Amino acid sequence: MSDLNALFEAARAVREHAYAPYSNFLVGAALRTPDGTVFTGCNVENASYPVSVCAEGGAVSAMIAAGYREIAEGVVVGDAALCTPCGMCRQRLKEFGTDDLVVHVADLKGIRRSFTMDELLPAAFELEYKKD
Ligand SMILES: O=c1ccn([C@H]2C[C@H](O)[C@@H](CO)O2)c(=O)[nH]1
Numbered sequence: 001m002s003d004l005n006a007l008f009e010a011a012r013a014v015r016e017h018a019y020a021p022y023s024n025f026l027v028g029a030a031l032r033t034p035d036g037t038v039f040t041g042c043n044v045e046n047a048s049y050p051v052s053v054c055a056e057g058g059a060v061s062a063m064i065a066a067g068y069r070e071i072a073e074g075v076v077v078g079d080a081a082l083c084t085p086c087g088m089c090r091q092r093l094k095e096f097g098t099d100d101l102v103v104h105v106a107d108l109k110g111i112r113r114s115f116t117m118d119e120l121l122p123a124a125f126e127l128e129y130k131k132d
């Protein structure tokens with residue numbers, strides 16, 4: 001199985017765990033770090049709607065909690081609609097994306113479109129900080 005297909009399958013599998021009783025729109029996300037480690041997340045909704053967390057947000061949090069800082073490639077799986085990351089998640093992905101991060105957007109059958117970070121969030125807001 002190719003790396004990309006494995007990433008797609010990871011996103012499709014974690015989507016099954018999504019908690020989305022309000023929208024009924026289940027989403028799974030899988031992120032690959034440059035060393036090939038994969039982190040996943042699904043959307044977790046809440047009766048207080050704005051408290052909900054997107055699949056991408058869960059995956060980024062899992063990656064950071066495990067001590068990783070860079071996303072090389074991502075897959076987001078939804079169904080029906082083209083499930084591009086929301087505006088907040090574009091900013092989240094930008095924070096940790098490598099310069100050549102590509103985000104693939106898929107439905108249950110497979111990848112439908114692929115986007116560079118610059119296509120998702122042109123003229124992104126960034127702050128320089130001292131890394132060492
Ligand atoms: O890329 C996306 C788009 C939507 N959602 C979630 C948010 C909400 O729970 C549901 C409907 O918008 O899908 C994600 O998790 N990721």
Ligand SMILES: [Zn+2]
Pocket residue numbers: 054055056057085086087088089090
């Ligand atoms: Zn989002």
